[in-house]
Amino acid sequence: xxxxxxxxxxxxxxxxxxxxxxxxxxxxxxxxxxxxxxxxxxxxxxxxxxxxxxxxxxxxxxxxxxxxxxxxxxxxxxxxxxxxxxxxxxxxxxxxxxxxxxxxxxxxxxxxxxxxxxxxxxxxxxxxxxxxxxxxxxxxxxxxxxxx
Amino acid sequence: xxxxxxxxxxxxxxxxxxxxxxxxxxxxxxxxxxxxxxxxxxxxxxxxxxxxxxxxxxxxxxxxxxxxxxxxxxxxxxxxxxxxxxxxxxxxxxxxxxxxxxxxxxxxxxxxxxxxxxxxxxxxxxxxxxxxxxxxxxxxxxxxxxxx
Numbered sequence: 001x002x003x004x005x006x007x008x009x010x011x012x013x014x015x016x017x018x019x020x021x022x023x024x025x026x027x028x029x030x031x032x033x034x035x036x037x038x039x040x041x042x043x044x045x046x047x048x049x050x051x052x053x054x055x056x057x058x059x060x061x062x063x064x065x066x067x068x069x070x071x072x073x074x075x076x077x078x079x080x081x082x083x084x085x086x087x088x089x090x091x092x093x094x095x096x097x098x099x100x101x102x103x104x105x106x107x108x109x110x111x112x113x114x115x116x117x118x119x120x121x122x123x124x125x126x127x128x129x130x131x132x133x134x135x136x137x138x139x140x141x142x143x144x145x146x147x148x
Numbered sequence: 149x150x151x152x153x154x155x156x157x158x159x160x161x162x163x164x165x166x167x168x169x170x171x172x173x174x175x176x177x178x179x180x181x182x183x184x185x186x187x188x189x190x191x192x193x194x195x196x197x198x199x200x201x202x203x204x205x206x207x208x209x210x211x212x213x214x215x216x217x218x219x220x221x222x223x224x225x226x227x228x229x230x231x232x233x234x235x236x237x238x239x240x241x242x243x244x245x246x247x248x249x250x251x252x253x254x255x256x257x258x259x260x261x262x263x264x265x266x267x268x269x270x271x272x273x274x275x276x277x278x279x280x281x282x283x284x285x286x287x288x289x290x291x292x293x294x295x296x
Contacts, residue, residue: 035218062210070184
């Protein structure tokens, strides 16, 4: 049995997911494949955009948070996937070289009525650069229970 | 001026974003970097999971939809980025070889009060395999207006 089961995801608990440094090449490579808008690809277009400089695709930011979540939590948990979420927000742009602190807060937890061997956990994702929040999301995770 | 400005995103309008085929290698490569959970990496773990077979990371699905949106809409629009969304949902798993039809529906549109040269458009994203919806999201796009 993994270390973390449904019972361990108690509302209010916060998991530190470490710090992520934004690699300039990977940031642009991701945008070229998945989000090739000029302000995600080109320095000059970034400067002329609402972001003020070349900025990461929000999906790159989301994906990096996911990786931190897998490394620090899901890899040692009874994780059963996610049906989705209720909020996804990129309140400030992310730039190459940024050091982003990632965290997870447990917002709610309840056993599944239809599948009692499983629980549904409402998760609050966050990443920030200094005092600036750059990513916020609320979604649901499904976890196996320790004691059926 | 690009072909599509804020004024063109009228509620009810639907954009066909074409069809996407899920490449098995890229699906696993994405998971290895951003979402290395066993059911996204390994056939056998996929079979034993809630998904019934090796399944794509939801973030890969979201990123593929984004690319289709850029190719079919944003590349010919006065696109100014997105602050985020209100819903993101992966109601059914995505598998290697899937042919997914992508679309965008315009849900709401209003001019920004603080920045009248810009409008905010509420967008409904969707992808489906046959009659099964595999991705649904609602988010906001910012677009430059044609006539200030």
